[in-house]
Amino acid sequence: DAGITQSPRHKVTETGTPVTLRCHQTENHRYMYWYRQDPGHGLRLIHYSYGVKDTDKGEVSDGYSVSRSKTEDFLLTLESATSSQTSVYFCAISEATEFEQYFGPGTRLTVT
Amino acid sequence: SQQGEEDPQALSIQEGENATMNCSYKTSINNLQWYRQNSGRGLVHLILIRSNEREKHSGRLRVTLDTSKKSSSLLITASRAADTASYFCATDGRSGNTPLVFGKGTRLSVIA
Numbered sequence: 001d002a003g004i005t006q007s008p009r010h011k012v013t014e015t016g017t018p019v020t021l022r023c024h025q026t027e028n029h030r031y032m033y034w035y036r037q038d039p040g041h042g043l044r045l046i047h048y049s050y051g052v053k054d055t056d057k058g059e060v061s062d063g064y065s066v067s068r069s070k071t072e073d074f075l076l077t078l079e080s081a082t083s084s085q086t087s088v089y090f091c092a093i094s095e096a097t098e099f100e101q102y103f104g105p106g107t108r109l110t111v112t
Numbered sequence: 113s114q115q116g117e118e119d120p121q122a123l124s125i126q127e128g129e130n131a132t133m134n135c136s137y138k139t140s141i142n143n144l145q146w147y148r149q150n151s152g153r154g155l156v157h158l159i160l161i162r163s164n165e166r167e168k169h170s171g172r173l174r175v176t177l178d179t180s181k182k183s184s185s186l187l188i189t190a191s192r193a194a195d196t197a198s199y200f201c202a203t204d205g206r207s208g209n210t211p212l213v214f215g216k217g218t219r220l221s222v223i224a
Contacts, residue, residue, distance in 0.1 A: 033211060042216035043155070043200065050209065058211065090154055097211050098142050098204045103154030 003027050006091050006104040014112055019078040021107050023091030025071075031094045032074040033101065034058075034066060036087040043090070049074055050097075081111045116144070116201040116215035124221040131188040133218040135201030136181075144177055144184050145202045145212065155200060158186075193224045 003026030013019050023032060033048040035058075045058030047066040055066050063085060065077045078085055088108050092101040119134045135144070143162045147155040161168045161177045161184065168175045174187040188195055198219050202212040 031211075035214075040216070043214040045211055045213075048211050092155075097209050100145060100157035100160060101147075101155070101202075101212060102157070105154050106152075 004091060004093055004102055004104040006089075006107050008107060009105065010108045012110045012112060013081050015082055016080050019081050019109065019111075021076040021089055021091075021109070023074040023076070023104060025074075025093045027093060027102070028071060029093040029095050029102075030071075031097060032068065033092040033094075034064070034074065034076045035090045035092065036060065036085075037090060037106075038087050046076065046089075081109075083111050085109065086111045116203050116213065118199070118201055118215045118218040120218060121216070122219040122221070124223065125191060127191060127193055127222055127224050129191055131191050131195070131220055131222070133186045133199050133220070135184045135186070135215060137184075137201075137203045138182065141179075141203045143204055144175075146173075146175060146184075146186050147200045147202060147214075149198045149200065149217070151197070158199075188220075191220075191222045193222050196220060196222045 005024050007022045034046040035043045037043050044060045046064050049055045049068040067075045088106050090106050091104040094101045116135045116137045125131050143160050145160045146158045149155045159170050159175050161175050172189045177184045198217040200214050200217045202214045
């Protein structure tokens with residue numbers, strides 16, 4: 001498996017609280033992505049990064065922010081969690097957008 | 113919005129049979145990729161086929177691409193119980209630096 005980890009792996013939080021998910025890679029890949037996966041919707045891109053401090057929005061970016069201060073770390077923040085953000089979140093990395101992506105193990109987030 | 117759309121949504125077969133999954137997409141692509149996801153895990157890259165290729169093989173996997181019909185198929189021959197998983201196609205955009213867009217997936221169940 002590619003060297004990509006996510007933390008935490010599971011989290012339960014209350015509506016209105018801030019939440020930060022971390023993705024860490026040891027592959028030195030330029031691109032990093034955050035997805036959410038929900039039944040019936042497949043995998044949807046939230047935000048992605050194409051370099052340190054370079055990020056862009058994906059299909060479902062509302063309510064989420066990201067930061068990448070180092071090549072190896074990509075943080076996803078829910079400023080004020082809502083129940084609609086209950087989901088499984090996956091981080092992925094790639095050397096280029098058209099190349100294969102390597103996925104982390106996922107974070108299961110429950111917002112009560 | 114989803115670019116690729118898999119068909120069928122779910123497929124159940126007996127061990128030893130072949131499984132065929134299809135993917136249709138809307139806009140021109142540079143390449144198309146197939147991924148597998150075992151329950152509760154991240155996606156794993158299976159195969160990439162470029163727009164100038166018509167067929168590609170990898171072990172028991174055979175992928176075809178018909179750019180005139182904007183469709184691809186994934187064939188798994190002599191399926192095994194361990195092939196039980198969800199399978200996703202992903203397409204890139206013709207223009208550079210566009211992240212992959214994933215379909216909603218086909219859920220394959222292989223019964224021993």
